[in-house]
Amino acid sequence: MNTVINVPSSLDDQGIEKVLEQLATVPADAPVLIDARHARWGTPYGLTAMLTIGQARATKASFSGPESEDVASYWARTGFYRHAEGIFTLAGHVPKGRTAGESEVLLEITPVAHSEDVHNVVARIQHKAQTILQNLHIDSKATMGFAMTLSEACQNIIEHAGTGGWVAVQVYEWRKRLGRRVVVIAVCDAGQGFRRSLETTQGRRLGDRWDDGAALEEAVLRGVSRFTDKGRGQGLAGIRRYVGRWDGKLTVRSGTARLSIIPTWDDDVPLTKSLPAFPGAQMQIVIPERLTR
Secondary structure (H helix, E strand, O other): OOEEEEOOOEEOHHHHHHHHHHHOOOOOOOOEEEEOOOOOEEOHHHHHHHHHHHHHOOOOOEEEOOOOHHHHHHHHHOOHHHHHOOOOEEEOOOOOOOOOOOEOOEEEEEEEOOHHHHHHHHHHHHHHHHHHHHHOOOOHHHHHHHHHHHHHHHHHHHHHHOOOEEEEEEEEEEOOOOOEEEEEEEEEEOOOHHHHHHHHHHHHHHHHHOOHHHHHHHHHHOOOOOOOOOOOOHHHHHHHHHHHHOOOEEEEEEEOEEEEEOOOOOOOOOEEOOOOOEEEEEEEEEEEOOOOO
């Protein structure tokens, strides 16, 4: 018999945590039905993380999508259903087959497993990045940095995850927290995570203090890499600098911890531990619209 996991009305970073809290008490090989019938919104992070949850289940989970035709249609346009049909057993309302439609403000959910996938993602977004940033009143000179940030976020999957992941980019109005438009990059995988990736080089040094939170601090704040080559570990440092330059927010979750670089407009906490376990690493980058005088 399926255990029913209820998806909240907003499938965003906080909504995913509510899903993970329910899954924490269910064995990984137990049958579950993830019930999103009453969902009214889904962010790039929420949708890519949901695919990652399905990817991590030992037994294929069932998934029931939004009953609202508008919401289901939007999720279909992001490419969610196209990928979900290979990960979940789809139940309930499934929107009619539609191709994922790109626009000037959307990179639909795209799998990342190899270096060429990263090159393709960057190539697809680069020609529209300038328009995206102009819409947010951000200097067009920031276009190259935006493409590099997207590339480094995806490259993290290739170098550290040990498995494939997902990336999505969208611009929308963030009414809930900010009241203006943002561009959001979400990159999620169900791989080994930062703790296991850095275990051999950092675990012994930190001893009893070594946990998922410490691993995130080493990787995100100190630029530590499991590779010993000089210059390694600078990808996340570059992302952090770019996000900080534009008063953005960077959140990285791995295992049982989440670390955030917090801008002036947000009241999140820098480090949260003892969260429900989630395999791999999940990253969300939020760059807000610049206010014009």
